[in-house]
Amino acid sequence: xxRSGQSHILAIGGGSFRPSARYGFIEASPLLRYxxxxxxxDRPRLGLLATATGDDADWLLxxxxxxxxxxxxxxxxxxxxxxxxADPREWILSQDMIYVSGGSVANLAALWRLHGLDEAFEEAxxxxxxxxxxxxxxxxxxxxxxxDSFGPRLRPWxxxxxxxxxxxxxxxNSDPQRRELLHASVASGExxxxxxxxxxxxxxxxxxEFIQAVTVSPTGYAYKVEHDxxxxxxEFRIEPRMLTA
Numbered sequence: 001x002x003r004s005g006q007s008h009i010l011a012i013g014g015g016s017f018r019p020s021a022r023y024g025f026i027e028a029s030p031l032l033r034y035x036x037x038x039x040x041x042d043r044p045r046l047g048l049l050a051t052a053t054g055d056d057a058d059w060l061l062x063x064x065x066x067x068x069x070x071x072x073x074x075x076x077x078x079x080x081x082x083x084x085x086a087d088p089r090e091w092i093l094s095q096d097m098i099y100v101s102g103g104s105v106a107n108l109a110a111l112w113r114l115h116g117l118d119e120a121f122e123e124a125x126x127x128x129x130x131x132x133x134x135x136x137x138x139x140x141x142x143x144x145x146x147x148d149s150f151g152p153r154l155r156p157w158x159x160x161x162x163x164x165x166x167x168x169x170x171x172x173n174s175d176p177q178r179r180e181l182l183h184a185s186v187a188s189g190e191x192x193x194x195x196x197x198x199x200x201x202x203x204x205x206x207x208x209e210f211i212q213a214v215t216v217s218p219t220g221y222a223y224k225v226e227h228d229x230x231x232x233x234x235e236f237r238i239e240p241r242m243l244t245a
Contacts, residue, residue, distance in 0.1 A: 008130045009163065009205040010035040011138035013170045013197025015216055016099070017066050028066045029216050030243040031202045032099065035132045036072060038204075039096035047095035048076040051111055052103025052136040055080040059101060079111055089120040097130040100137030106149035108136055109159050118161050125163055135170045138203070142168040143192055146181045154178065156185040164208055169196025172223065183233045186225055193226035193233075201240055213240035 012031055020027040036044050046067065050059050055078040067074050077091055078084045085091045092098065098121070100108070112118045125131050131141055139145045144158035145168040154177045160168075169182045178196075185191040195203050195210055200217030203210065213222030222238040 005040070005128060007125050007128060007207050008035075008038045009125070009141050009203075010038070010130065010132040011141060011164075011168060011170075011195075011197065011203040011205070012132065012134040013138065013172055013199055013201045013203075013220075013222075014134060014174065015200035015220075016134040017063075018216075020066075026062055026066050028070065029200075031200070031214065031216055032132070033070075034202065034204075034214055034243055035097055035099070035130055036070075038130045041096045043071050043073060044096035045073045045075070045094065047092065047098045048074065048101075049078075049098065049133075049137075050076070050101045050103070051079060052101055052105060052108040054103070054107075063099075063101070079115055079117075083115065088115060088117060089123070092117070092120045092124045093127060093129065095124070095129055097132060098124070100131075100133030100140060102133075102135030102137060104149040105136035105139045105145075105147050106157060106159065108140055109161070112140075112161075121161060122163060131163070132202075138170050138197070139168050142166050142194060145169055145191070145194075146178060146185065154181050156181065156190050158191055164194075164205055165192065166194030166210075167191040167225070168194055168203070169223070169225065171199060172196045173198040173220070179235075182225060183235070186227055186233045187231060189227070193224075195238075196223040196225060198222070213238050214243050215240035216243050218242070
């Protein structure tokens with residue numbers, strides 16, 4: 001197929017970056033090393049997107065700094081006030097891995113569609129570019145999930161790119177609204193069944209198949225949430241594989 005020979009998505013519930021005592025800044029967690037290893041490249045090209053933050057320059061700078069000691073070739077794509085590269089599709093397809101930050105997933109999806117990035121990401125995924133991201137950057141590859149894009153009260157959202165035919169739950173153990181609303185949305189049929197991740201946990205899919213969960217947190221888990229055939233849902237806890245630094 002291409003670089004890795006398979007289509008990978010790593011959807012992270014939270015914890016992609018962590019404070020760095022060495023630099024007083026942030027550093028990338030082993031979750032992102034796991035994603036980069038999926039590329040099969042010795043020096044992978046890592047593309048960063050912060051569309052969900054409105055292309056916040058400070059956050060992009062922090063993400064660049066987080067990889068200062070890693071053997072990766074980092075670049076980024078912005079859409080404000082206009083795309084910063086001549087051909088966004090070509091840029092996306094030239095990467096080995098894409099990382100998408102958290103923020104507003106509803107705004108992210110609308111802007112991606114406006115610029116044709118939704119089609120470019122699907123093409124890249126099928127070509128073997130590893131797609132990854134945290135929070136909004138995890139939800140976006142699924143059918144949807146719940147989001148605070150519209151205000152502090154979470155709302156169901158089903159306008160994702162749907163490369164993965166599931167719902168997604170993020171920040172599952174740090175925000176008590178998340179589990180309750182995901183259960184209600186799956187029970188009502190507003191969202192399909194899917195998978196959820198605690199802080200520090202990543203969901204790894206090959207093609208559209210969930211393969212395993214990985215974690216940097218000893219208390220973090222993943223979950224499968226599905227309709228119970230009646231008026232409720234069934235949730236199954238998934239033991240993740242612990243990653244080391």
